[in-house]
Amino acid sequence: MTESQALVRLQQIDLGLIRCERTLSGLPQRDKLAKIKVARRRVATELTKMLGQRKDVEMEINDLDKTRVSFETRVTEAQQKANDSEEGYRSVKDFEAQLSDYAKRLEKIQFDTDKLMAELEKLEHADKNARSIQSKLDEEERAQTASYEEAAADVTREVKALKEERADVVSQLSPELLERYAAAVKRFGGIAVETLDGNKPSACRVALQPSQFSDIRHGPVITECPYCHRILVTES
Numbered sequence: 654m655t656e657s658q659a660l661v662r663l664q665q666i667d668l669g670l671i672r673c674e675r676t677l678s679g680l681p682q683r684d685k686l687a688k689i690k691v692a693r694r695r696v697a698t699e700l701t702k703m704l705g706q707r708k709d710v711e712m713e714i715n716d717l718d719k720t721r722v723s724f725e726t727r728v729t730e731a732q733q734k735a736n737d738s739e740e741g742y743r744s745v746k747d748f749e750a751q752l753s754d755y756a757k758r759l760e761k762i763q764f765d766t767d768k769l770m771a772e773l774e775k776l777e778h779a780d781k782n783a784r785s786i787q788s789k790l791d792e793e794e795r796a797q798t799a800s801y802e803e804a805a806a807d808v809t810r811e812v813k814a815l816k817e818e819r820a821d822v823v824s825q826l827s828p829e830l831l832e833r834y835a836a837a838v839k840r841f842g843g844i845a846v847e848t849l850d851g852n853k854p855s856a857c858r859v860a861l862q863p864s865q866f867s868d869i870r871h872g873p874v875i876t877e878c879p880y881c882h883r884i885l886v887t888e889s
């Protein structure tokens with residue numbers, strides 16, 4: 654294979670790879686898999702958020718529990734004080750007032766605890782739901798991946814063969830030419846190399862003037878199109 658043939662083949666291979674990629678990205682499974690990925694990320698974020706909320710609620714419940722124990726101790730102490738004749742309350746009324754105050758506080762603690770417990774239960778329920786959605790997404794992802802691999806098998810094989818051939822073709826081109834090709838691919842968005850179809854370059858299709866045509870035919874095999882400035886291969 655001459656260098657000009659290798660260059661033309663490289664262009665064909667790269668266009669083939671672009672076509673394959675287009676086919677693969679057009680498979681509906683790709684879109685579905687992308688959506689699953691987004692949904693999974695959303696669920697994972699939700700789970701992390703809920704974990705934080707649960708920890709906060711659990712901490713609040715814990716604090717309330719400590720406060721409850723401290724008030725229960727105070728009730729016991731008040732009762733002991735009442736029984737102690739020397740350090741006892743000045744009156745039954747004071748003792749009752751104190752006990753009623755503690756009882757109110759304990760009641761409020763219980764009320765707050767119940768509210769937090771309900772909240773915790775709700776969070777646990779939501780967590781369970783999110784995990785169930787997560788495992789459904791896993792399942793869906795497995796199914797879509799398998800379906801994608803099956804649908805893409807032929808194209809994937811073609812991509813593999815093209816890539817192998819590309820490595821071989823690239824090894825036959827000089828670094829300077831490869832660099833020139835890469836720059837032209839970038840500049841022209843894919844089609845960087847033209848060949849001659851009669852007196853017309855294959856990409857821009859602008860007929861060369863007879864004198865230009867003659868100059869080009871007698872010049873180097875790898876040149877530049879005078880119209881579109883793509884790499885023009887006059888013989889391949």
Ligand SMILES: [Zn+2]
Pocket residue numbers: 847854856857858859878879880881882883
């Ligand atoms: Zn051209």
